[in-house]
Amino acid sequence: MLLRLRVSLPDRPGGLGQVAKALGALGADILQVTVLEREAGRAVDDFTVSWPGPVTAAEARERLSAMPGVRVEGVWATKEVPGSAPDYDLLMHVAAEPARGFATLVDALPALCGAEWSVAVADGAVRHASLAAPAEFELPESPPRAICVDAKEVRLMLLPVLTAGLHVVVARAEGPVFHRAEVERAARIVDVVSKLAARAS
Template identity: 75%
Template sequence: MLLRLRVSLPDRPGGLGQVARVLGALGADILQVTVLEREAGRAVDDFTVSWPGTTTPAAVHERLSSVPGVKVEGVWPTKEVPGSALDYDLLMHVAGDPARGFATLVDALPGLCGGEWALALADGVVRHASLAAPPVFELAAPPPPRPAVHVAGERRLMLLPVKGTAMNLVVARSEGPPFHRAELDRAARIVEVVSRMAARFEPVND
């Protein structure tokens, strides 16, 4: 199984290696490490690991939490295969068929952001939806003027307004931690690029 682990650890030599040794001892194959932030003497890293057998996210969380100085912020299943270049694939598809740009973007966002589903809202109506997305969705508050993260019950949401339009993109997951600001910034840049490519071909204000 593929898992993502979000770990906060002391930002000092050997800290990352200590976590890697524990993961190796548990039988995990580390496929990718992404540094999300480094500040105030600590780092927040995302590990993508391949884990054999029937290990559960809860068991992984418990074992890693025993490492001194390490705080486990989340362990959750992922379908994002490291090295698959999903963002480049998305842009190539949009360039080939810009009239379907927003639909293609919505389909790709869950994989790009470690989410479970995504959808595009305009004037309260779902215009595009990925697999597993609800057919009807209502924001609890007015859409934010800029990209934002939000927690609604068990849902962790990423809210991405499309500049100059009435459209807002929503990415959701029910497992793992809230979306990190590094994830939000990356998604917002991708949305901006795709919206510029697609804006001439798809009406979004009606």
């Protein structure tokens, strides 16, 4: 089973190695590590691991939380393939068919962001929706810049596309609130797609 784990740990030599050793002792095979943040003596890292057998997010959290100084911020199932470059694949598809740019973006964002669904909303209506997305969606606010919102039972990333009069929304039901590094990455991808899509209009 593939899991993604977000872990906050002391930012000191050997800290990452201790977490890796503990994961190995629990039977997890680390496939990828992404450093999201290093501030105020702590680091926040995302681990993509292969865990043998069925392991619930609660079980994984309980096992890891026993490590001194370590806080588990989220554990959730993932389908991402470590080492792949889905963001480049997305941009290649959009470059090939810029007129479908936003539809392609919305379809790809859940996998890119470790989320469940995505929509593009304009004038109060859903213009494009990924699989599992609701048919209707009301923006909780219309931010002028990319932000994340912890709404009822779902975490939202709101990505405005001011040039197209759209807001792209990404929703994660499992796992933690979107980290600012995730928001910044998604905002850059949205910017590139909007520029490519504008050439087709």
